[in-house]
Amino acid sequence: DVKVTQSSRYLVKRTGEKVFLECVQDMDHENMFWYRQDPGLGLRLIYFSYDVKMKEKGDIPEGYSVSREKKERFSLILESASTNQTSMYLCATERGSYNEQFFGPGTRLTVL
Protein backbone atom coordinates (compact mmCIF):
# COMPACT_ATOMS: atom_id res chain seq x y z
CA ASP A 1 0.00 0.00 0.00
CA VAL A 2 1.07 3.51 -0.73
CA LYS A 3 1.80 5.48 2.37
CA VAL A 4 1.68 9.27 2.34
CA THR A 5 2.55 10.95 5.60
CA GLN A 6 2.27 14.57 6.57
CA SER A 7 4.42 16.03 9.32
CA SER A 8 1.59 17.31 11.52
CA ARG A 9 -2.12 16.61 11.89
CA TYR A 10 -2.81 19.90 13.64
CA LEU A 11 -0.78 23.10 13.63
CA VAL A 12 -1.38 26.53 15.16
CA LYS A 13 0.75 29.45 13.99
CA ARG A 14 0.72 33.21 14.35
CA THR A 15 0.29 35.73 11.57
CA GLY A 16 3.61 36.49 9.88
CA GLU A 17 5.29 33.23 10.87
CA LYS A 18 7.01 31.07 8.27
CA VAL A 19 5.34 27.68 8.12
CA PHE A 20 6.65 24.43 6.69
CA LEU A 21 4.35 21.54 5.86
CA GLU A 22 6.13 18.34 4.99
CA CYS A 23 4.88 15.42 2.92
CA VAL A 24 6.69 12.12 2.48
CA GLN A 25 5.70 9.16 0.31
CA ASP A 26 7.20 5.68 0.22
CA MET A 27 6.15 4.37 -3.19
CA ASP A 28 8.56 6.11 -5.56
CA HIS A 29 5.77 8.07 -7.24
CA GLU A 30 6.88 10.76 -9.64
CA ASN A 31 4.02 13.18 -9.14
CA MET A 32 3.19 15.04 -5.96
CA PHE A 33 0.55 17.66 -5.23
CA TRP A 34 -0.50 20.11 -2.53
CA TYR A 35 -4.16 21.03 -2.10
CA ARG A 36 -6.14 23.00 0.38
CA GLN A 37 -9.67 22.07 1.32
CA ASP A 38 -12.14 24.64 2.58
CA PRO A 39 -15.86 24.17 3.33
CA GLY A 40 -17.95 24.66 0.23
CA LEU A 41 -14.89 25.08 -2.00
CA GLY A 42 -13.70 21.51 -2.39
CA LEU A 43 -10.05 20.74 -3.15
CA ARG A 44 -8.03 23.50 -4.74
CA LEU A 45 -4.59 22.85 -6.18
CA ILE A 46 -1.78 25.01 -4.81
CA TYR A 47 1.35 23.52 -6.42
CA PHE A 48 2.44 20.27 -7.99
CA SER A 49 5.66 18.60 -9.00
CA TYR A 50 6.46 15.97 -11.62
CA ASP A 51 10.09 15.48 -10.67
CA VAL A 52 12.83 16.41 -8.25
CA LYS A 53 13.51 20.15 -8.24
CA MET A 54 10.59 20.67 -10.56
CA LYS A 55 7.49 22.63 -9.52
CA GLU A 56 4.46 24.06 -11.23
CA LYS A 57 1.85 26.50 -9.97
CA GLY A 58 -1.66 25.26 -9.45
CA ASP A 59 -4.82 27.33 -9.23
CA ILE A 60 -4.05 29.23 -6.02
CA PRO A 61 -0.25 29.55 -5.56
CA GLU A 62 -0.25 33.06 -4.10
CA GLY A 63 1.32 33.17 -0.66
CA TYR A 64 2.86 29.70 -1.00
CA SER A 65 6.04 28.15 -2.29
CA VAL A 66 7.23 24.55 -2.51
CA SER A 67 10.41 22.55 -2.42
CA ARG A 68 11.21 19.12 -3.80
CA GLU A 69 14.84 18.24 -3.16
CA LYS A 70 14.22 14.49 -3.01
CA LYS A 71 11.73 12.39 -4.92
CA GLU A 72 9.93 11.19 -1.80
CA ARG A 73 9.54 14.57 -0.11
CA PHE A 74 7.45 17.57 -1.15
CA SER A 75 7.29 20.57 1.17
CA LEU A 76 4.79 23.41 1.19
CA ILE A 77 6.01 26.72 2.59
CA LEU A 78 3.95 29.63 3.79
CA GLU A 79 6.46 32.48 3.69
CA SER A 80 4.41 34.75 5.97
CA ALA A 81 1.29 33.08 7.28
CA SER A 82 -1.97 34.98 7.18
CA THR A 83 -5.36 34.23 8.73
CA ASN A 84 -6.87 33.47 5.31
CA GLN A 85 -4.47 30.55 5.04
CA THR A 86 -6.27 28.77 7.86
CA SER A 87 -7.35 25.57 6.15
CA MET A 88 -6.95 21.82 5.77
CA TYR A 89 -3.86 21.07 3.68
CA LEU A 90 -3.69 17.81 1.77
CA CYS A 91 -0.70 16.26 0.07
CA ALA A 92 -1.18 13.67 -2.68
CA THR A 93 1.00 11.47 -4.85
CA GLU A 94 0.37 9.86 -8.21
CA ARG A 95 2.27 7.16 -10.07
CA GLY A 96 1.72 8.87 -13.41
CA SER A 97 -0.93 10.50 -15.51
CA TYR A 98 -4.35 8.85 -15.72
CA ASN A 99 -3.85 7.21 -12.36
CA GLU A 100 -5.56 7.86 -9.10
CA GLN A 101 -4.02 10.06 -6.45
CA PHE A 102 -3.12 8.86 -2.97
CA PHE A 103 -3.69 11.40 -0.23
CA GLY A 104 -2.09 11.96 3.12
CA PRO A 105 -4.24 12.42 6.24
CA GLY A 106 -4.11 16.20 6.01
CA THR A 107 -2.80 19.01 8.22
CA ARG A 108 -5.34 21.27 9.87
CA LEU A 109 -3.55 24.64 10.01
CA THR A 110 -4.89 27.50 12.08
CA VAL A 111 -3.30 30.93 11.73
CA LEU A 112 -4.11 33.30 14.58
Added chain:
Amino acid sequence: DQQVKQNSPSLSVQEGRISILNCDYTNSMFDYFLWYKKYPAEGPTFLISISSIKDKNEDGRFTVFLNKSAKHLSLHIVPSQPGDSAVYFCAAGSPSGGSYIPTFGRGTSLIVHP
Protein backbone atom coordinates in the same frame (compact mmCIF):
# COMPACT_ATOMS: atom_id res chain seq x y z
CA ASP B 1 -15.49 29.52 -13.21
CA GLN B 2 -16.07 25.96 -12.08
CA GLN B 3 -15.23 23.39 -14.70
CA VAL B 4 -16.46 20.52 -12.51
CA LYS B 5 -19.71 21.06 -10.66
CA GLN B 6 -21.40 19.01 -7.98
CA ASN B 7 -24.61 20.92 -7.58
CA SER B 8 -25.93 19.02 -4.58
CA PRO B 9 -23.97 19.90 -1.44
CA SER B 10 -25.68 17.11 0.46
CA LEU B 11 -27.74 13.97 -0.02
CA SER B 12 -29.64 11.90 2.52
CA VAL B 13 -30.55 8.28 1.80
CA GLN B 14 -32.01 5.36 3.74
CA GLU B 15 -29.85 2.31 4.29
CA GLY B 16 -30.38 -0.29 1.58
CA ARG B 17 -31.61 2.21 -0.99
CA ILE B 18 -29.71 3.60 -3.96
CA SER B 19 -27.53 6.71 -3.63
CA ILE B 20 -27.00 8.73 -6.80
CA LEU B 21 -24.37 11.44 -6.78
CA ASN B 22 -24.14 13.72 -9.78
CA CYS B 23 -21.35 15.67 -11.41
CA ASP B 24 -21.39 18.00 -14.42
CA TYR B 25 -18.42 19.35 -16.33
CA THR B 26 -17.94 22.07 -18.89
CA ASN B 27 -14.59 21.28 -20.50
CA SER B 28 -15.13 19.00 -23.50
CA MET B 29 -11.42 18.10 -23.39
CA PHE B 30 -11.84 16.17 -20.14
CA ASP B 31 -11.28 12.52 -20.91
CA TYR B 32 -10.76 10.85 -17.55
CA PHE B 33 -13.00 11.00 -14.52
CA LEU B 34 -12.56 9.84 -10.95
CA TRP B 35 -14.57 9.68 -7.74
CA TYR B 36 -13.03 10.03 -4.29
CA LYS B 37 -14.52 9.49 -0.87
CA LYS B 38 -13.49 11.51 2.16
CA TYR B 39 -14.21 10.85 5.81
CA PRO B 40 -13.75 13.66 8.36
CA ALA B 41 -10.16 14.16 9.52
CA GLU B 42 -8.84 11.85 6.78
CA GLY B 43 -7.50 12.40 3.30
CA PRO B 44 -9.67 11.46 0.30
CA THR B 45 -9.42 7.90 -0.98
CA PHE B 46 -9.91 6.81 -4.56
CA LEU B 47 -13.17 5.04 -5.28
CA ILE B 48 -13.68 4.45 -8.99
CA SER B 49 -12.73 5.96 -12.34
CA ILE B 50 -13.90 5.98 -15.95
CA SER B 51 -12.29 7.03 -19.19
CA SER B 52 -14.15 8.79 -21.96
CA ILE B 53 -14.10 5.71 -24.19
CA LYS B 54 -16.54 4.01 -21.82
CA ASP B 55 -19.98 4.92 -20.58
CA LYS B 56 -20.08 2.69 -17.52
CA ASN B 57 -17.67 1.23 -15.02
CA GLU B 58 -18.65 -1.01 -12.14
CA ASP B 59 -16.85 -2.07 -8.96
CA GLY B 60 -18.94 -3.95 -6.46
CA ARG B 61 -21.64 -1.70 -5.08
CA PHE B 62 -20.26 1.31 -6.97
CA THR B 63 -21.06 2.14 -10.59
CA VAL B 64 -20.06 5.25 -12.47
CA PHE B 65 -22.00 6.32 -15.57
CA LEU B 66 -20.68 8.80 -18.11
CA ASN B 67 -22.84 10.72 -20.58
CA LYS B 68 -20.40 12.59 -22.77
CA SER B 69 -22.99 14.41 -24.84
CA ALA B 70 -24.52 15.84 -21.68
CA LYS B 71 -21.14 16.31 -20.00
CA HIS B 72 -22.53 14.51 -17.00
CA LEU B 73 -21.42 11.66 -14.81
CA SER B 74 -23.02 9.99 -11.88
CA LEU B 75 -21.99 7.63 -9.12
CA HIS B 76 -24.50 4.99 -8.03
CA ILE B 77 -24.12 3.18 -4.73
CA VAL B 78 -26.34 0.14 -4.36
CA PRO B 79 -27.23 -0.80 -1.69
CA SER B 80 -26.22 2.16 0.44
CA GLN B 81 -24.72 1.44 3.84
CA PRO B 82 -24.20 3.72 6.86
CA GLY B 83 -20.44 3.37 6.36
CA ASP B 84 -20.84 5.09 3.01
CA SER B 85 -21.61 8.34 4.81
CA ALA B 86 -18.83 10.66 3.67
CA VAL B 87 -18.08 13.53 1.31
CA TYR B 88 -17.74 12.43 -2.30
CA PHE B 89 -15.60 14.40 -4.75
CA CYS B 90 -15.82 14.14 -8.49
CA ALA B 91 -12.64 14.90 -10.45
CA ALA B 92 -12.00 15.29 -14.17
CA GLY B 93 -8.90 15.82 -16.23
CA SER B 94 -7.34 15.98 -19.64
CA PRO B 95 -3.80 15.87 -20.96
CA SER B 96 -2.31 19.29 -21.43
CA GLY B 97 1.22 20.02 -22.54
CA GLY B 98 2.43 16.61 -21.45
CA SER B 99 0.89 16.85 -18.01
CA TYR B 100 -2.42 15.80 -16.56
CA ILE B 101 -3.99 17.73 -13.72
CA PRO B 102 -7.37 16.68 -12.35
CA THR B 103 -9.92 19.35 -11.46
CA PHE B 104 -12.07 18.60 -8.43
CA GLY B 105 -15.68 19.46 -7.74
CA ARG B 106 -16.73 20.95 -4.42
CA GLY B 107 -18.07 17.68 -3.06
CA THR B 108 -21.38 16.16 -2.00
CA SER B 109 -21.93 15.09 1.58
CA LEU B 110 -23.77 11.76 1.66
CA ILE B 111 -25.58 10.66 4.80
CA VAL B 112 -26.94 7.13 4.89
CA HIS B 113 -29.46 6.63 7.68
CA PRO B 114 -29.76 3.21 9.34
